[in-house]
Amino acid sequence: MVKDVQLKIILIFAIIATVLIVGISTYFLVNLRDINNFLLAQNSDIQQVTSKIAETINQGGLLSIYLVFAFLVISIVIAIFVVTKITIPMNRLIDSARKIATGEEVRFGKGKQKK
Numbered sequence: 143m144v145k146d147v148q149l150k151i152i153l154i155f156a157i158i159a160t161v162l163i164v165g166i167s168t169y170f171l172v173n174l175r176d177i178n179n180f181l182l183a184q185n186s187d188i189q190q191v192t193s194k195i196a197e198t199i200n201q202g203g204l205l206s207i208y209l210v211f212a213f214l215v216i217s218i219v220i221a222i223f224v225v226t227k228i229t230i231p232m233n234r235l236i237d238s239a240r241k242i243a244t245g246e247e248v249r250f251g252k253g254k255q256k257k
Contacts, residue, residue: 147228151220158216162209169205173198 177194184190238248 147224151224154220155217158213162213166202166206166209170198170202173202 177191177198180194181191238250241248
């Protein structure tokens with residue numbers, strides 16, 4: 143069970159990272175095509191081209207920062223979910239198994255006892 147959950151978590155991170163990388167790549171490719179079309183359509187000087195490229199770099203940098211921030215937030219949310227829903231109950235189960243092995247009483251739920 144644990145290995146399946148770990149595999150699913152790794153797959154989720156891989157999918158999220160792939161989507162972010164594809165998004166950034168697509169953004170830059172579209173902007174490079176726009177710059178190319180801009181150059182072909184107009185007889186522009188080097189200053190216009192330089193400003194267009196600088197604008198694209200700035201927008202791409204901001205997009206990269208936003209996507210990294212989004213990835214970190216998603217990672218933290220998934221980590222909190224894993225800790226609260228999987229790791230803590232599993233640790234309780236391990237502690238209960240140790241108590242049962244030593245002959246101690248184990249309480250399950252609220253106020254219920256099992257010998």
